[in-house]
Amino acid sequence: MQKIPVHVFPTRADAATQLALETASLIKDNEAKGKHTVLGLATGDTPVPYYKELIKWHQERGLSFATVTCFNLDEYTGLCRDHPQSYWQFMHNQLFQHIDILPENIHMPSGTVAEADIPAHCHAYEQAILDAGGLDMQILGIGRTGHIGFNEPGSPIDSRTRAVSLDPVTREDAARTFGGLAQVPTSAITMGCGTILSAKRIVLMAWGNSKADIINQALNGSVNSSVSASYLQRHPNTDFYIDAAAASALS
Ligand code: PGA
Numbered sequence: 001m002q003k004i005p006v007h008v009f010p011t012r013a014d015a016a017t018q019l020a021l022e023t024a025s026l027i028k029d030n031e032a033k034g035k036h037t038v039l040g041l042a043t044g045d046t047p048v049p050y051y052k053e054l055i056k057w058h059q060e061r062g063l064s065f066a067t068v069t070c071f072n073l074d075e076y077t078g079l080c081r082d083h084p085q086s087y088w089q090f091m092h093n094q095l096f097q098h099i100d101i102l103p104e105n106i107h108m109p110s111g112t113v114a115e116a117d118i119p120a121h122c123h124a125y126e127q128a129i130l131d132a133g134g135l136d137m138q139i140l141g142i143g144r145t146g147h148i149g150f151n152e153p154g155s156p157i158d159s160r161t162r163a164v165s166l167d168p169v170t171r172e173d174a175a176r177t178f179g180g181l182a183q184v185p186t187s188a189i190t191m192g193c194g195t196i197l198s199a200k201r202i203v204l205m206a207w208g209n210s211k212a213d214i215i216n217q218a219l220n221g222s223v224n225s226s227v228s229a230s231y232l233q234r235h236p237n238t239d240f241y242i243d244a245a246a247a248s249a250l251s
Helices: 012-032 048-061 087-094 115-131 168-178 193-197 209-220 228-234
Strands: 006-009 037-041 068-072 074-076 137-140 162-165 187-190 201-206 238-243
Touching: 006 012, 012 037, 012 048, 012 137, 012 201, 012 238, 068 087, 068 115, 074 087, 115 162, 115 187, 193 228, 201 209, 201 228, 209 228, 209 238
Parallel strands: 006 238, 037 068, 037 137, 137 201, 201 238
Antiparallel strands: 074 187, 162 187
């Protein structure tokens, strides 16, 4: 098993600049070959500086996203697209409405599928990723529970897109955005760990002291279902882009 390369940046903006450069190169290289680029995207505070950089690439340097297909990691169960806290809204506000991605190339799990239809919806999501040619690059944050997507502790390494219950710690961390714990959904639909590990390239970002302990566990702990991000040790092309505070528990 190889160690995951860790890049410690002075600031999150520096990390975002580097990751956006890699993404822009990938999109341009694929475009030159007449190919689409398939990006797996994440929500939360972590990727916001990266999305700002991608928007700059589009607005100031003419990078087109017309050949990009996106699949988001997850969505809260019970939230319609128009809900202010839905990840649909988040992605449109933070990225999609500022770039030229085609609406038909935006894919996110739905928060409003009837319970009986969730397995078919998840299966169709997996199939859509395959039909697009698989994920070229998956962007990840990490939760304090070690989750990637909403793969909370106990998620199997070969799990696929499915409905999951949210860990109490995850719900607590979301309470501020939702204006109280009671408003935070208790479940979500998420890509599985196996879905994420099928990506050709993965970059996990983390900022701040609150992520230091879990970053250390993910990188240096055993590969274990109690920390889903530890599964990334089994992936041949994953890097961690973190700031000094998130690196502070690494020896
Ligand atoms: P955050 O969440 O980016 O808001 O810290 C990360 C995650 O839960 O994956």
